[in-house]
Amino acid sequence: MTGPILELRNVSKSYGSHIAVANLSLQLAKGEFLSLLGPSGSGKTTTLMMIAGLLQPIAGEILLEQRPITSLPPYKRNIGVVFQNYALFPHMTVARNIAFPLTMRGMRRDEVATRVRRVLELVGLPGHGARYPRQLSGGQQQRVALARAMIFEPPILLMDEPLGALDKKLREQMQLEIKRLHRDLGMSIIYVTHDQEEALVMSDRIAVFDLGRLQQIGTPTQLYERPATRFVAEFIGESNIFSGIVETTNDGFSFLESAGVRVRAIAAEPLAAGVRSVVSVRPERIALQAGDTPAGMENTIHGCISDVVYLGSSRKYVVRTDTGHEVICLQQASSGSDPAFEPGASVSLSWRVEDASLLPDTVTS
Numbered sequence: 001m002t003g004p005i006l007e008l009r010n011v012s013k014s015y016g017s018h019i020a021v022a023n024l025s026l027q028l029a030k031g032e033f034l035s036l037l038g039p040s041g042s043g044k045t046t047t048l049m050m051i052a053g054l055l056q057p058i059a060g061e062i063l064l065e066q067r068p069i070t071s072l073p074p075y076k077r078n079i080g081v082v083f084q085n086y087a088l089f090p091h092m093t094v095a096r097n098i099a100f101p102l103t104m105r106g107m108r109r110d111e112v113a114t115r116v117r118r119v120l121e122l123v124g125l126p127g128h129g130a131r132y133p134r135q136l137s138g139g140q141q142q143r144v145a146l147a148r149a150m151i152f153e154p155p156i157l158l159m160d161e162p163l164g165a166l167d168k169k170l171r172e173q174m175q176l177e178i179k180r181l182h183r184d185l186g187m188s189i190i191y192v193t194h195d196q197e198e199a200l201v202m203s204d205r206i207a208v209f210d211l212g213r214l215q216q217i218g219t220p221t222q223l224y225e226r227p228a229t230r231f232v233a234e235f236i237g238e239s240n241i242f243s244g245i246v247e248t249t250n251d252g253f254s255f256l257e258s259a260g261v262r263v264r265a266i267a268a269e270p271l272a273a274g275v276r277s278v279v280s281v282r283p284e285r286i287a288l289q290a291g292d293t294p295a296g297m298e299n300t301i302h303g304c305i306s307d308v309v310y311l312g313s314s315r316k317y318v319v320r321t322d323t324g325h326e327v328i329c330l331q332q333a334s335s336g337s338d339p340a341f342e343p344g345a346s347v348s349l350s351w352r353v354e355d356a357s358l359l360p361d362t363v364t365s
Contacts, residue, residue: 011060
């Protein structure tokens with residue numbers, strides 16, 4: 001097979017007048033880890049449920065391994081699904097829970113036992129087959145749910161907020177476990193999450209949703225470094241936003257007049273002079289100093305520190321510019337000593353033109 005393992009073509013879903021997913025097209029490559037990221041109500045889980053067959057689209061087509069599956073019921077799609085609530089059978093042992101998909105397919109008992117033993121080792125639960133779900137921790141129950149979804153070797157695995165019920169430390173451990181399984185087994189995975197950091201850590205590509213529409217799809221680096229919309233810039237990580245009017249454009253660079261400050265940035269798409277736009281700059285790309293501006297910095301503004309937040313490995317400085325209209329947040333590595341700047345200090349902020357993105361001034365949520 002040379003094409004994508006999964007493809008959605010102009011898929012839509014609505015509930016009365018509410019549009020849950022609008023004209024969505026995307027592809028999943030074989031062996032790819034694709035995250036669907038967005039706030040609650042953005043359409044990511046609805047998309048997953050349509051792929052699984054648990055919801056029916058009102059328009060469009062879904063293809064699995066180049067075969068249309070839009071009208072197939074869930075049990076005929078041969079897709080593995082892992083939910084946030086685990087959905088384990090409490091009256092069955094771990095081994096029987098995991099074996100359930102194979103038993104329903106009529107597989108021989110000796111082959112079932114072999115596969116159960118192998119998948120328990122894969123998810124780090126050897127010797128747990130005789131236990132019941134109530135005897136396991138939350139992380140162990142999630143491993144069982146993952147093993148059950150993997151055991152029949154589906155062409156793709158769908159995961160809907162699978163780590164949402166776990167505490168932070170355990171969630172981070174499970175992120176690494178799922179990444180390891182993905183790497184070792186070459187699984188094709190679609191993973192729904194509202195956690196930006198989780199998506200950045202785990203994904204080959206990320207599809208960002210808002211209000212039922214796909215805002216941007218790309219690698220974590222592409223989305224973080226070059227967001228295509230204001231929503232993506234503000235939703236993926238933290239970003240400083242300057243609002244203003246495009247003044248001039250040339251060679252992909254533009255000047256934005258923002259509250260008395262001219263900001264030079266890379267244009268994500270051609271924008272005419274006079275158009276309302278925004279510039280996005282990541283906090284860690286801003287240099288903070290009391291003296292001269294560092295060489296190579298095309299953008300410089302002046303202001304006063306209004307707050308300092310200690311974050312352990314770094315410090316966040318909140319700066320109000322001399323115009324009084326912009327508040328800038330930035331981070332600098334913490335040395336463990338007293339902060340270099342205190343609230344009330346006069347400072348200058350500077351950054352390279354390559355670290356600023358000019359975007360259309362549209363907000364979808």
